Amino acid sequence: MKLRILGCYSATPRVNTNPTAQVLEINNHLFLIDCGEGTQVQLRKHKVKFNRIKHIFISHLHGDHFFGLVGFISTLTLLTRETDLHIYAPKGLKEIITLQMKLTGSWTNYKLFFHELNAKTSEIIFEDDTVEVHTIPLDHRIYTNGFLFKEKEGERKLDLSKVEEANINVAYYRKLKQGHDVVNEDDVLIDHTKVTLPANPPKSYAYCSDTAYSESIIPIIKEVNVLYHESTFLEKNKNLTITTKHSTAKQAATIALKANVGTLILGHYSTRYESLNDFKKEAKTIFDKVELAKDGKLFEF
Amino acid sequence: MKLRILGCYSATPRVNTNPTAQVLEINNHLFLIDCGEGTQVQLRKHKVKFNRIKHIFISHLHGDHFFGLVGFISTLTLLTRETDLHIYAPKGLKEIITLQMKLTGSWTNYKLFFHELNAKTSEIIFEDDTVEVHTIPLDHRIYTNGFLFKEKEGERKLDLSKVEEANINVAYYRKLKQGHDVVNEDDVLIDHTKVTLPANPPKSYAYCSDTAYSESIIPIIKEVNVLYHESTFLEKNKNLTITTKHSTAKQAATIALKANVGTLILGHYSTRYESLNDFKKEAKTIFDKVELAKDGKLFEF
Numbered sequence: 001m002k003l004r005i006l007g008c009y010s011a012t013p014r015v016n017t018n019p020t021a022q023v024l025e026i027n028n029h030l031f032l033i034d035c036g037e038g039t040q041v042q043l044r045k046h047k048v049k050f051n052r053i054k055h056i057f058i059s060h061l062h063g064d065h066f067f068g069l070v071g072f073i074s075t076l077t078l079l080t081r082e083t084d085l086h087i088y089a090p091k092g093l094k095e096i097i098t099l100q101m102k103l104t105g106s107w108t109n110y111k112l113f114f115h116e117l118n119a120k121t122s123e124i125i126f127e128d129d130t131v132e133v134h135t136i137p138l139d140h141r142i143y144t145n146g147f148l149f150k151e152k153e154g155e156r157k158l159d160l161s162k163v164e165e166a167n168i169n170v171a172y173y174r175k176l177k178q179g180h181d182v183v184n185e186d187d188v189l190i191d192h193t194k195v196t197l198p199a200n201p202p203k204s205y206a207y208c209s210d211t212a213y214s215e216s217i218i219p220i221i222k223e224v225n226v227l228y229h230e231s232t233f234l235e236k237n238k239n240l241t242i243t244t245k246h247s248t249a250k251q252a253a254t255i256a257l258k259a260n261v262g263t264l265i266l267g268h269y270s271t272r273y274e275s276l277n278d279f280k281k282e283a284k285t286i287f288d289k290v291e292l293a294k295d296g297k298l299f300e301f
Numbered sequence: 302m303k304l305r306i307l308g309c310y311s312a313t314p315r316v317n318t319n320p321t322a323q324v325l326e327i328n329n330h331l332f333l334i335d336c337g338e339g340t341q342v343q344l345r346k347h348k349v350k351f352n353r354i355k356h357i358f359i360s361h362l363h364g365d366h367f368f369g370l371v372g373f374i375s376t377l378t379l380l381t382r383e384t385d386l387h388i389y390a391p392k393g394l395k396e397i398i399t400l401q402m403k404l405t406g407s408w409t410n411y412k413l414f415f416h417e418l419n420a421k422t423s424e425i426i427f428e429d430d431t432v433e434v435h436t437i438p439l440d441h442r443i444y445t446n447g448f449l450f451k452e453k454e455g456e457r458k459l460d461l462s463k464v465e466e467a468n469i470n471v472a473y474y475r476k477l478k479q480g481h482d483v484v485n486e487d488d489v490l491i492d493h494t495k496v497t498l499p500a501n502p503p504k505s506y507a508y509c510s511d512t513a514y515s516e517s518i519i520p521i522i523k524e525v526n527v528l529y530h531e532s533t534f535l536e537k538n539k540n541l542t543i544t545t546k547h548s549t550a551k552q553a554a555t556i557a558l559k560a561n562v563g564t565l566i567l568g569h570y571s572t573r574y575e576s577l578n579d580f581k582k583e584a585k586t587i588f589d590k591v592e593l594a595k596d597g598k599l600f601e602f
Binding site for chain 2: 011012013014015037038040041044045061062063067068070071074075078079092093095096099100103104105106141142
């Protein structure tokens with residue numbers, strides 16, 4: 001599981017800071033999460049292959065999370081993309097994009113599917129053999145979802161020396177890996193747990209931005225390997241979280257602690273602060289495994 | 302008259318090239334012309350004061366000329382702008398912007414005026430004491446205007462030694478500068494041309510992008526000081542100008558020659574070419590005073 005931060009600052013794009021966007025690579029999928037202005041340039045800069053992106057998840061309709069989307073969609077058309085593109089976003093985005101395609105006279109030459117979200121409780125919005133994606137309803141000024149990306153339980157692994165010793169026909173190996181007991185060449189039933197090892201534990205990533213402190217997300221993100229939780233402010237500006245419905249670094253860490261996550265990544269920083277290290281310091285008073293998102297940074301888990 | 306090129310490449314933004322945008326400073330006005338994705342970052346990079354921009358001119362509704370506008374408008378709101386902003390653009394842009402303001406819940410706290418264009422002949426769209434702006438109907442795949450920025454004739458300048466010698470009351474100096482003859486302290490009528498010098502010749506700038514080769518613009522841009530004319534292609538790819546309705550460098554130079562302009566600036570380059578110098582070389586076979594637009598370049602005239 002790899003996470004590339006393309007932009008992790010709030011509000012407006014600047015010369016050296018980008019609004020929110022990130023790419024999650026999980027089980028061979030490349031998911032684009034949010035798409036602030038300039039995202040397509042950040043994707044180029046970090047050599048992400050546009051064509052590998054087939055699913056885009058937009059948390060909410062504030063500009064710093066989606067103003068780069070119409071340009072990205074339009075660029076894909078110019079690059080003669082043929083692959084389908086799926087967009088999961090709050091209701092309204094389809095109207096914004098299609099109005100612009102109509103007025104610019106630039107319909108896509110690939111299929112564009114909008115999956116408009118308006119549920120207020122967590123739901124599965126994408127699922128295949130290896131991964132599922134759930135929404136995480138967040139508490140922000142407008143309708144907002146975080147996203148939980150979960151690998152599915154994989155196959156068990158053969159314990160090679162033991163499986164050979166057990167004299168099992170190779171044709172049954174797949175069944176063993178899938179957790180079935182099988183009969184060996186001597187007509188003996190072999191317990192699959194004796195000749196296989198457990199599957200790698202499935203990994204999970206929860207993206208929560210933008211949101212006020214909200215304990216209601218804890219059951220959904222419980223024990224994820226990695227939590228990206230916004231920390232727009234430091235505690236000294238906690239009063240600003242009330243009207244803006246953002247969080248402090250300490251609040252993000254409190255959620256990480258209560259949800260017992262593996263690693264907390266902080267991001268969506270207000271540009272009012274001089275040093276990002278203050279965010280880390282503040283979060284570390286509550287929760288130990290804290291990482292700072294930085295534009296361009298690659299996390300591997 | 303100063304012209305800052307913010308972006309001068311066609312199609313999609315890239316790591317080192319920006320889509321179209323430029324800032325024209327003329328008679329204390331700061332006009333933003335087109336606003337591709339990333340324009341606000343380019344403005345910051347070149348330290349253009351956002352608040353000095355009161356008028357934005359959008360040539361047409363292709364993404365590389367306006368996808369940066371909604372973000373710029375939204376950033377101005379976050380920066381608590383109070384100054385009015387006027388946008389001159391083809392019909393449709395108002396709908397695009399207001400739909401996004403509605404769905405993002407972010408109305409501007411300053412007054413935003415849309416001047417939607419749909420005339421097929423040249424018209425004056427802005428005028429004050431010192432400057433006027435005319436549209437230049439262009440020939441592109443969708444409705445497109447170039448813009449002609451013209452200084453108005455200024456006041457004549459006093460020829461100080463002569464005006465003192467002529468024994469004229471200081472109260473009449475303004476009338477002299479405005480081109481009126483006045484009576485001096487000895488009751489003699491003084492010819493204003495004897496005691497004043499001609500005003501500085503008014504400057505003019507014509508922006509023509511995007512467009513196919515079109516001689517119909519020549520009467521409008523005749524003898525401008527500076528013409529920015531798109532040159533998306535070189536002659537070796539002239540066939541591409543037919544369906545795309547763009548121009549070659551040679552065609553741009555031909556227009557410059559026939560309109561007898563002072564200087565031709567080339568821009569809106571396709572990114573297929575390795576060197577911009579080929580554009581200059583090609584144009585120079587037809588017209589001598591050719592300059593190449595480059596992202597970030599400042600022209601002073």
